[in-house]
């Protein structure tokens with residue numbers, strides 16, 4: 295049987311900026327002897343609301359592993375524009391960090407996404423990557439996504455036939471790679487809590503020699519993807535605002551811009567007020583091993599776009 299990490303082009307590798315898809319990317323690079331075929335493209339879709347740690351991690355993976363990562367951002371929904379003008383290719387240095395692509399989309403649509411109408415994933419990530427491939431002249435391709443063997447529900451969803459121009463490929467599932475493999479790859483015998491807390495205490499450089507890859511993302515699972523994503527549970531959003539005050543303000547502002555709430559039960563202004571009223575209600579370390587937000591949100595609704 296073929297090595298599941300040997301990818302036949304044309305293909306798009308969706309790199310979320312999490313440890314799981316980074317693990318997959320490294321296995322694919324190694325399977326190809328250190329250099330990807332020219333028609334296998336690695337893309338990271340930046341919403342503008344990723345944590346700085348994620349952007350640094352994506353950049354570090356590209357530099358250390360010698361792979362070209364295309365940094366893509368949404369620009370417009372206007373179908374009258376040529377495809378290549380509906381998104382932009384940026385770099386680590388020029389990538390949006392203040393939510394501009396996401397805000398542009400909310401202003402275009404004139405309402406906020408929410409857990410039920412979660413068009414942000416489809417528009418900011420899935421469709422932008424599709425435009426990238428179409429702009430290069432591909433009509434059909436393989437979409438390589440980093441879902442692990444232990445994510446049975448998401449795997450089953452992604453394996454269903456879709457009406458899209460791509461076919462999904464899940465090499466980690468084929469290779470039976472689980473979270474244990476991913477954690478061992480990044481942390482060796484340490485735990486995610488040990489590593490992230492150490493990085494925060496003494497800095498990445500001082501921790502590097504303890505890590506099998508010599509670097510890490512430096513975030514807990516629930517801190518990944520968009521910083522205040524509405525899919526994160528309320529307690530996690532409280533924790534995010536508590537540990538990084540001001541994070542939820544953009545989200546609260548967008549509820550005003552889009553004239554609606556991201557979550558039916560509460561507004562982001564309420565979340566901020568909750569934390570301001572009771573700043574020590576939550577303690578760090580509650581979510582050390584939570585893998586929820588490690589996967590690209592686009593892999594949860596890969597059939598959308």
Ligand code: SF4
Pocket residue numbers: 341412414415418519520522523524525591592
């Ligand atoms: S992480 Fe959340 S807010 Fe960001 S694009 Fe995905 S679903 Fe939307």
